Amino acid sequence: MHELLLFASVPHHQHHELRQQLAGLTAMQPRHRLERRLIFKAYRKPGVITTRVGASQNVQGVDLQRLNKMLNGGMFYTQVVGPVLHENFAAAGVTRGEGGDDPDAAMSGIDESQKDSFSNSSYDYESQSWKLEFRDIPEAGTRSAVTARLMASAGLPKGDIIEPMNAWGYGFVTEYVVEGDIFILNDIVIFLHRVLQYPSESADPHVPRRQLPPFEQMTPLDKSGSYVLQAAITVQDGGNQETMRTASQHLFGLREQLRSAVRLEQADRLSLDTRAK
Amino acid sequence: MSSDDHGDSSTATDSFTIPLRPLIEKRDRPDTLPVEIAQINAQWGTFRGVNEDQLRAKIQEEKDKEGLEDEEEEGEKPAGEVDSAERLEQLYKRRAEITQFALQAQMETMFALDFVSLLLSKHAPRQAETSMSAFLRKAVPLGSLNSEIVNPPPKPESAAQDAKAVSRGWRLQSFDSAANKLLKSASRLETEVASETRYWSEVLAVKDKGWKVCRLPRERQALGVQYGFLEATPIFRDRGLASLRRADDGSLILDKGLVPSKSRRVRVRVKVNDRVTGCSKSTSSTADGEESIETRILQARDTVYEEELFHELVREARIMGSQGVTTRQNLIRFAVSEEQEIMLDLADTDLESSSEDTDVIDSHEDDVLADAIAHSTRILLCYAHRQNLRRRTQPPPPLSQKRRHTPEYQLLRPILAYLQHHSHVQWLESFIKDMYGVLKTAGVECDHTANLFLPVNPQRKNHSLPKVEALVQGFLVPLESTVSGSLITPQSPFRVRIRTSLVTPPFGTNYDISMTMPQHPGIQPPARVGLRDEAAAILTHFMMLDVVSAVSSYRPQPGADGHLTWQAAYPHHGELLTVSPTTGEHKKKMKVTLARGEMTLHVSHVRAADGTSTRSQTWKADPIAPQQPGLMEFVADVSME
Numbered sequence: 001m002h003e004l005l006l007f008a009s010v011p012h013h014q015h016h017e018l019r020q021q022l023a024g025l026t027a028m029q030p031r032h033r034l035e036r037r038l039i040f041k042a043y044r045k046p047g048v049i050t051t052r053v054g055a056s057q058n059v060q061g062v063d064l065q066r067l068n069k070m071l072n073g074g075m076f077y078t079q080v081v082g083p084v085l086h087e088n089f090a091a092a093g094v095t096r097g098e099g100g101d102d103p104d105a106a107m108s109g110i111d112e113s114q115k116d117s118f119s120n121s122s123y124d125y126e127s128q129s130w131k132l133e134f135r136d137i138p139e140a141g142t143r144s145a146v147t148a149r150l151m152a153s154a155g156l157p158k159g160d161i162i163e164p165m166n167a168w169g170y171g172f173v174t175e176y177v178v179e180g181d182i183f184i185l186n187d188i189v190i191f192l193h194r195v196l197q198y199p200s201e202s203a204d205p206h207v208p209r210r211q212l213p214p215f216e217q218m219t220p221l222d223k224s225g226s227y228v229l230q231a232a233i234t235v236q237d238g239g240n241q242e243t244m245r246t247a248s249q250h251l252f253g254l255r256e257q258l259r260s261a262v263r264l265e266q267a268d269r270l271s272l273d274t275r276a277k
Numbered sequence: 278m279s280s281d282d283h284g285d286s287s288t289a290t291d292s293f294t295i296p297l298r299p300l301i302e303k304r305d306r307p308d309t310l311p312v313e314i315a316q317i318n319a320q321w322g323t324f325r326g327v328n329e330d331q332l333r334a335k336i337q338e339e340k341d342k343e344g345l346e347d348e349e350e351e352g353e354k355p356a357g358e359v360d361s362a363e364r365l366e367q368l369y370k371r372r373a374e375i376t377q378f379a380l381q382a383q384m385e386t387m388f389a390l391d392f393v394s395l396l397l398s399k400h401a402p403r404q405a406e407t408s409m410s411a412f413l414r415k416a417v418p419l420g421s422l423n424s425e426i427v428n429p430p431p432k433p434e435s436a437a438q439d440a441k442a443v444s445r446g447w448r449l450q451s452f453d454s455a456a457n458k459l460l461k462s463a464s465r466l467e468t469e470v471a472s473e474t475r476y477w478s479e480v481l482a483v484k485d486k487g488w489k490v491c492r493l494p495r496e497r498q499a500l501g502v503q504y505g506f507l508e509a510t511p512i513f514r515d516r517g518l519a520s521l522r523r524a525d526d527g528s529l530i531l532d533k534g535l536v537p538s539k540s541r542r543v544r545v546r547v548k549v550n551d552r553v554t555g556c557s558k559s560t561s562s563t564a565d566g567e568e569s570i571e572t573r574i575l576q577a578r579d580t581v582y583e584e585e586l587f588h589e590l591v592r593e594a595r596i597m598g599s600q601g602v603t604t605r606q607n608l609i610r611f612a613v614s615e616e617q618e619i620m621l622d623l624a625d626t627d628l629e630s631s632s633e634d635t636d637v638i639d640s641h642e643d644d645v646l647a648d649a650i651a652h653s654t655r656i657l658l659c660y661a662h663r664q665n666l667r668r669r670t671q672p673p674p675p676l677s678q679k680r681r682h683t684p685e686y687q688l689l690r691p692i693l694a695y696l697q698h699h700s701h702v703q704w705l706e707s708f709i710k711d712m713y714g715v716l717k718t719a720g721v722e723c724d725h726t727a728n729l730f731l732p733v734n735p736q737r738k739n740h741s742l743p744k745v746e747a748l749v750q751g752f753l754v755p756l757e758s759t760v761s762g763s764l765i766t767p768q769s770p771f772r773v774r775i776r777t778s779l780v781t782p783p784f785g786t787n788y789d790i791s792m793t794m795p796q797h798p799g800i801q802p803p804a805r806v807g808l809r810d811e812a813a814a815i816l817t818h819f820m821m822l823d824v825v826s827a828v829s830s831y832r833p834q835p836g837a838d839g840h841l842t843w844q845a846a847y848p849h850h851g852e853l854l855t856v857s858p859t860t861g862e863h864k865k866k867m868k869v870t871l872a873r874g875e876m877t878l879h880v881s882h883v884r885a886a887d888g889t890s891t892r893s894q895t896w897k898a899d900p901i902a903p904q905q906p907g908l909m910e911f912v913a914d915v916s917m918e
Contacts, residue, residue: 182672187676233676234675235675242678243677
C-alpha cells in the first residue's frame with residue numbers, strides 16, 4: 001500500500017478554530033485519539049542469514065515476499081502504535097483540563113472510545129493492543145507536490161511487545177504519545193495532532209512504560225504548543241498511476257478548500273527518513 | 278445645481294433631469310418594409326384579396342394611363358420645340374448663375390478662413406499657418422491681427438431685469454425638481470431599508486429556529502438555508518440547500534431552483550381483495566394560504582426526505598423481484614398474504630386531499646396498518662442515515678479502482694418480513710387452536726404456549742450502540758417465533774419454530790417442527806418446511822399418530838372383564854385392531870381420521886367386507902356442540918366385547 005500525504009503546521013492559537021472548521025468541512029464530530037507510539041530500530045542479529053532462500057521464494061505470495069523484503073532488506077525504524085484512553089493515564093488528583101473527552105463526541109454516541117470508560121481508570125499494560133506501522137522513506141524525484149511513501153500495517157499480539165519485537169530483530173528505542181483529532185473527508189483522513197513526551201524523571205528508558213503518568217505531566221514536543229495537520233490517503237496499489245493521480249487530486253482539492261486557513265504542503269523528504277543507519 | 282448650469286439645460290426639456298439611463302438611440306433607417314406593407318394594405322386592401330384577374334386589370338389600367346400620358350406629352354411637344362432655342366439659353370443662364378453663386382460662396386468662406394487664421398496666428402501661429410491661403414501668408418506677417426475683449430455697452434435696465442427674472446425662475450424650478458428627486462430617493466431608500474430590515478430579521482428568525490444558514494457555494498453573495506440530510510444519497514443531499522431570496526417587499530422567498538415546489542409524500546395503501554381498505558394519513562397538515570417561511574422550509578425538507586425515501590424504496594424493490602415485489606414507474610406493490618396487498622406510491626399532498634375520488638378508499642379498517650408501515654419506512658430510512666454517518670466517519674479503506682457499491686437500505690425487507698412472519702404466526706396459532714379445540718371437545722387435556730417474535734441472538738447485542746439504533750436493529754435481524762405444546766401422550770411434546778428472514782439466506786419463512794415420539798422413534802419430520810399446507814399436514818399427521826398411540830395405550834380398568842385392548846396396526850393410516858386378551862384374535866377395527874376442526878373415530882368389525890362402521894363418533898371444534906362422550910370414554914365404550 002502507498003500513502004499520500006500533505007502536512008501543515010498549526011499554531012496553538014489557531015488550533016481551536018481549525019478544529020471547528022474541519023468539523024464543519026467534514027460534517028462530523030472530531031474523533032479524539034490518543035496513541036502510544038513505541039519506536040523500534042531494526043538490527044541485524046548475529047548469525048541470521050539474510051540471503052535469499054532460493055526456490056521457495058517463488059512459492060510465497062506477493063504480499064509475503066514484499067513483507068519479507070521489508071523485514072529483511074533494508075534496516076528501518078518502525079513504530080508500534082497502541083491506542084489508549086484518557087482514563088488510562090494516572091489520576092493526577094486535579095480536575096481534568098482540556099484533556100477531558102470532548103462532550104460533543106460523547107453526545108453523538110458514535111465514539112467507540114466511550115466503552116469501558118467506567119471500567120477502571122488504571123492502565124493495564126497486559127491488555128494493550130498494538131499495531132505495527134511501517135513507513136518507508138518518501139519516494140524521491142516525484143514530480144507531484146505530495147509526499148508519497150510505501151506503507152504497511154499489521155496487527156500485533158497484545159500485552160508486552162518487547163519480546164516478539166526482539167525476536168523479529170527490533171530493539172526498543174524510545175516512546176512518545178500522540179494526541180489529536182481525526183476527521184474523515186471521503187477518502188482523506190485528516191489528523192490534527194501533536195506529539196507529547198513523557199516526563200523525563202520516569203524510570204527505565206529501555207522498556208516501554210507499564211504505567212502511564214498523569215496526562216497533565218505530559219509535555220508537548222513543540223514547546224509553543226503547535227499542532228501538525230496531516231492529510232493522508234492510502235492507496236491499495238501504488239503502481240497504478242491512475243489511482244495515485246486521483247488520490248493526489250483529492251489531496252489538492254482539500255488543499256484548495258483549506259487554503260484560507262492553513263497551507264498544506266509536501267514534507268521534506270529527508271525529515272521523514274525511516275532508514276536505520 | 279449652480280445657476281450657470283441652466284444655460285446648458287435650456288437645450289434639454291424644461292425640467293432639470295440627470296440622465297441615469299443611456300439614451301436610446303433611434304435607428305437611422307427605420308425599417309421600411311412594415312411601413313410599406315401597412316401602406317399597401319391601406320391602399321389596396323389585404324394581400325388575400327389579390328387575384329390574377331385583378332392584377333391583369335390593374336396592369337392594363339397602368340398601361341392605358343401611360344399611353345394617355347405619352348399622348349399628352351406628344352401633344353405638347355410641338356409647342357416646346359418652337360422655343361427650344363430660348364429654353365437652351367435660359368438653361369445656360371441658370372447654370373452660370375449657380376456657378377457664380379458657388380464661386381462667391383467659396384470666396385467668402387476663404388476670406389473668413391483667412392481672417393480667422395490670421396486672428397489665431399497671434400496665439401497659435403504654427404496651427405493657423407496651415408489653414409491660411411498662400412496669398413495671405415505672403416502679404417501679411419503672422420500675428421499681425423489681434424483681438425481684445427471690450428466692455429459691451431451696458432444693457433438696458435429692462436433687459437437685465439428680464440434676465441434676472443428668467444434665471445431666478447430657472448433656479449427655482451431646478452431647486453424644486455432637485456428637492457423632488459431627493460425626496461423620492463429618500464423614500465425609496467426608506468422602503469429599501471425597511472424591506473432589507475425585514476429580510477434580515479426573517480433570515481435571523483430562520484437561523485434562530487436552528488436552521489443552518491450559509492452562503493451558497495456557487496453564488497457567493499446569496500444566502501442559503503440547509504434543510505436536507507447530510508447522510509442522504511448525494512443527489513438528495515445536494516438538493517437540501519435552497520437560497521433565501523428577497524422579494525420586493527423584503528419577505529423571504531425560498532428558491533429551490535428547478536425543483537418543483539410541490540410537496541409530496543410516500544403514501545401507503547392496503548388493499549384487500551381489490552378493495553382499498555386503508556391509507557396512511559398525511560403527516561404534515563400545513564395551513565393553506567398564509568405560509569410562513571418556516572413551514573415552507575419544513576415542507577421542502579419533508580419533500581426531499583419523502584422523495585429520497587421513495588427513491589430508496591424503489592431501489593430496494595428492484596432487488597426484491599424474487600420475493601414478489603413489483604415496481605411500476607411510481608408504484609411499489611407487494612402481497613403480504615393471498616388477499617392482502619400493500620401499495621406504496623409517491624403522491625402529491627395537496628392533490629390527495631382534494632381529489633380523493635380518483636382513488637376510492639373503500640374503508641378505513643386498515644388505516645392503522647398503513648400508518649404503521651409508513652412510519653416504519655421513515656424510521657428505517659433514518660436508521661440507514663445513521664448507518665451512513667457511522668460508515669462515513671470510519672477510516673476509509675485504501676483507495677482502489679473498485680467502486681464501492683452502496684448497498685440498498687433495508688426499508689421494505691424488514692417490513693415485509695414482519696408482515697409475512699405475522700401472517701404465518703397467526704395462521705399457525707389459529708390452526709393449532711382449531712386442532713386443540715377438537716381435542717378439547719374430545720375431552721383431552723392438553724395445552725400449548727406461544728413465544729412470539731423472539732430476538733434471535735440476544736447475547737449478541739452491542740451495548741455501545743445508542744438506544745435508538747439498538748431498538749431498530751432488533752427489527753432487522755431474522756424474526757423467530759416458537760409454538761410448543763403437549764399432547765395426549767405426556768412424553769411427546771412438540772415445538773414449531775417459525776423463522777422469517779429476507780436479508781440473510783435462507784430467505785422467506787421456514788417452519789422447523791421438532792417432536793419426540795417414543796412409540797415411533799424412527800420418525801422425524803422434514804427439516805425446514807416452507808409451505809403452510811405442508812406444515813399443517815405434518816402437524817395433523819403427528820397429532821393423528823398421537824391419538825393412535827393414546828388409543829393403543831388404553832388399558833381397561835382392573836377388574837372389568839371382557840375388555841379388548843387396541844393395537845396400532847397401520848399407525849400412519851390411523852388404523853388400529855383389537856387384541857382379545859384371551860384368544861388374541863382381531864375382532865374390531867378402528868380408524869382415526871383427523872382434519873382441521875374435526876376428528877372422527879370409526880369402529881367396524883374386521884370381517885365386515887364393505888367396511889361399514891358399526892359405530893362412529895365425530896368431534897368438532899364447536900363450543901356449542903351438545904355434550905359428547907370424551908375420546909377415552911368412547912374408546913372404553915367400544916372396547917367392550
